[in-house]
Amino acid sequence: MSSSVDELIEFLMSPDIYPEKTRKVRIIQTHASIVAICDSYVYKVKKPINFEFLDFSTLEKRKFYCKEELRLNRRLSEGICLGIVAIHYDPNKRCFSFEAAGDVVDYAIKMHRMSGDGFLSYLIGNNLDQPSHYELIAKRLCEFYQKQPPQNLDPDYGTKESISYIVSENKAIRERFLNKTLHPLQESVIAAYQTDFLAKSTDLISKRVRDGWIRDVHGDLRLDHFHFAKKKLNIYDCIEFKERLRVNDVVNDLAFLSMELEYAGRHHHSLEVFGQVSNCIGDVANFELWRFYKIHRACVRGMVHAVTGYEKEIAPVDQELNKEKSKRLFSLATRYALLGNQPTVIVVFGGTATGKSTIASRLSELLGAPHIQSDVIRKELAGLAVDEYPDGATREWLYSTSMTQKTHEQMIQKGTEFLHKYNIVILDSRRSTTHQRELINTNFPNANVFWIRTTAAMEVRKKRLEEREVEKSISDARLDVLEQLLVAETDLTEMKKEPTLLLDTGMSIERCVNVLFEYLGSK
Numbered sequence: 001m002s003s004s005v006d007e008l009i010e011f012l013m014s015p016d017i018y019p020e021k022t023r024k025v026r027i028i029q030t031h032a033s034i035v036a037i038c039d040s041y042v043y044k045v046k047k048p049i050n051f052e053f054l055d056f057s058t059l060e061k062r063k064f065y066c067k068e069e070l071r072l073n074r075r076l077s078e079g080i081c082l083g084i085v086a087i088h089y090d091p092n093k094r095c096f097s098f099e100a101a102g103d104v105v106d107y108a109i110k111m112h113r114m115s116g117d118g119f120l121s122y123l124i125g126n127n128l129d130q131p132s133h134y135e136l137i138a139k140r141l142c143e144f145y146q147k148q149p150p151q152n153l154d155p156d157y158g159t160k161e162s163i164s165y166i167v168s169e170n171k172a173i174r175e176r177f178l179n180k181t182l183h184p185l186q187e188s189v190i191a192a193y194q195t196d197f198l199a200k201s202t203d204l205i206s207k208r209v210r211d212g213w214i215r216d217v218h219g220d221l222r223l224d225h226f227h228f229a230k231k232k233l234n235i236y237d238c239i240e241f242k243e244r245l246r247v248n249d250v251v252n253d254l255a256f257l258s259m260e261l262e263y264a265g266r267h268h269h270s271l272e273v274f275g276q277v278s279n280c281i282g283d284v285a286n287f288e289l290w291r292f293y294k295i296h297r298a299c300v301r302g303m304v305h306a307v308t309g310y311e312k313e314i315a316p317v318d319q320e321l322n323k324e325k326s327k328r329l330f331s332l333a334t335r336y337a338l339l340g341n342q343p344t345v346i347v348v349f350g351g352t353a354t355g356k357s358t359i360a361s362r363l364s365e366l367l368g369a370p371h372i373q374s375d376v377i378r379k380e381l382a383g384l385a386v387d388e389y390p391d392g393a394t395r396e397w398l399y400s401t402s403m404t405q406k407t408h409e410q411m412i413q414k415g416t417e418f419l420h421k422y423n424i425v426i427l428d429s430r431r432s433t434t435h436q437r438e439l440i441n442t443n444f445p446n447a448n449v450f451w452i453r454t455t456a457a458m459e460v461r462k463k464r465l466e467e468r469e470v471e472k473s474i475s476d477a478r479l480d481v482l483e484q485l486l487v488a489e490t491d492l493t494e495m496k497k498e499p500t501l502l503l504d505t506g507m508s509i510e511r512c513v514n515v516l517f518e519y520l521g522s523k
Contacts, residue, residue: 005034005048011096012025012034012036012043012045013025015038017098018041021039022039025037025038029314033045034047038113040112041082041111041112041113043085043110044109044111045087045108046065046107048106051307053241053245055241059104062106062107066108067084069237069238069240070083070084070109072238073237075144076235076236077234080111080227081111082110085110086104086106087104087108088102089105114227119224120137120223120226120227124223129269138272138273138277141273142281144235145277145281146281148217149215150212157214157244157248158208158213158248160206163205164198170296174302174303180306180310180323181305181323181330183366186333189337189517190295190333190337193292193338194292204289208251213283216246218235218238219248220237220238221256221257222237222301249293250281251290254277254278254290254293256293259297259332261273262423263332268420274290291336291340291341295333299329302329303326305323305325305326306323309323331367338367343423343424343446344450345419345424345425345440345444346424346426346427346450346452347451349430349451349452350430350453350454350455351430351455353456353460353462354456354461355456355464355505357373357428358509359454360373360428366513367424370421370426371428372418372427374430375430377407377411377414378399378404380410381403382398408436415427415444419447450519451500453500453501454503454505455502460506501516503515
């Protein structure tokens with residue numbers, strides 16, 4: 001008898017079936033595994049599936065890869081993985097069992113349960129991570145990479161041909177999620193960068209192989225795979241199911257961790273770990289190669305979450321969570337491809353009802369960038385609800401010169417924090433004053449700053465303001481004060497010092513985004 005996913009889940013959910021006492025069992029599903037979390041132990045069962053990138057379709061293959069997972073994970077963890085236990089089918093009781101009765105129908109890897117508050121993902125999510133955590137990560141990875149011998153004798157690993165094959169294979173999988181979790185423009189930017197990089201980097205990739213940087217590494221350096229306990233670090237759950245996805249350039253392996261850290265808002269620590277490990281192992285940090293592999297890793301994770309998000313066996317709430325993660329990861333890959341490693345500040349400003357916040361919000365979605373709106377900051381400073389429409393006297397004070405300066409200063413402070421965390425920020429403001437431009441140029445001297453001024457025909461602007469009369473809006477601009485606001489709008493002559501894109505938002509939002517991507521990719 002073979003076991004189905006539903007049958008295995010039903011079996012693993014019962015606390016009574018385990019060799020040791022447990023009060024409750026929590027089941028987690030990934031695209032490839034069922035994980036049963038008990039009080040003291042964890043049991044991981046591989047699903048009987050066959051994807052383009054893994055094959056657990058037979059009992060023999062699942063047993064083999066369980067053994068591989070144990071062997072490989074013990075390189076970077078101690079005392080976590082305990083062994084493999086067989087799952088039997090008892091024909092007399094007509095049920096599954098861990099007891100040796102009946103045929104073996106599946107296998108589970110048994111592990112010690114690690115404390116939830118020791119995972120790097122938990123520490124970051126609760127702002128408990130410290131510089132010492134990243135120092136330990138860099139030290140451990142450095143020691144690990146130094147122990148792994150070069151794998152430059154196998155032509156299937158690390159060559160331009162093998163990398164191109166993987167990139168092409170992943171592109172075909174990505175395209176299944178176009179207009180689902182991946183926007184066509186994002187795919188166009190990602191594919192164009194990857195093609196261009198591979199065309200230019202034949203010598204670099206060949207040199208990496210010759211210099212011995214292709215090694216049997218971890219392959220899946222996600223934040224959930226780092227666990228700290230009593231100043232000790234365990235790194236586990238490496239890729240066991242396909243050797244060519246694990247035997248990689250060390251930069252490729254590090255890029256996975258870098259991408260995960262940057263996704264979580266730890267760009268500064270990403271840079272630190274990459275630099276420290278590269279220096280420790282005697283590798284010259286190649287930031288363009290790092291960029292290429294970060295794109296690859298973000299796309300792979302985006303695909304994994306997309307696949308999981310469309311699995312029928314997954315609960316609807318988990319489906320939506322995975323789809324949302326997939327969108328964010330593809331946005332991160334797009335940002336890398338379009339803007340590279342350089343800190344980036346995008347300033348979107350314009351007159352009343354010219355669509356600046358709509359444009360800034362859409363860019364934020366497609367690039368995974370924090371979006372700071374002056375209207376929101378202004379009302380927060382004033383102690384008003386963001387959708388509250390102030391009376392005339394309050395509005396006059398709210399938009400006074402002193403309040404506008406305070407708003408811009410607060411935007412810069414938040415923008416500095418976001419740039420430190422994510423390496424990008426979008427500033428959305430109605431006016432671009434001399435004071436604001438001076439703040440931006442002074443506080444972001446090392447960033448690429450893009451200035452975008454939105455415009456629209458007057459009839460378009462009036463129609464948008466009419467719509468605000470019946471819908472709640474963060475903006476306080478209304479049709480009855482339009483003439484007054486027009487007088488206060490910044491003249492373009494103020495922008496002579498900064499190259500500025502003038503964007504007519506009378507076009508469709510998708511056409512506007514195409515124009516913006518061309519502009520952002522021009523630097």
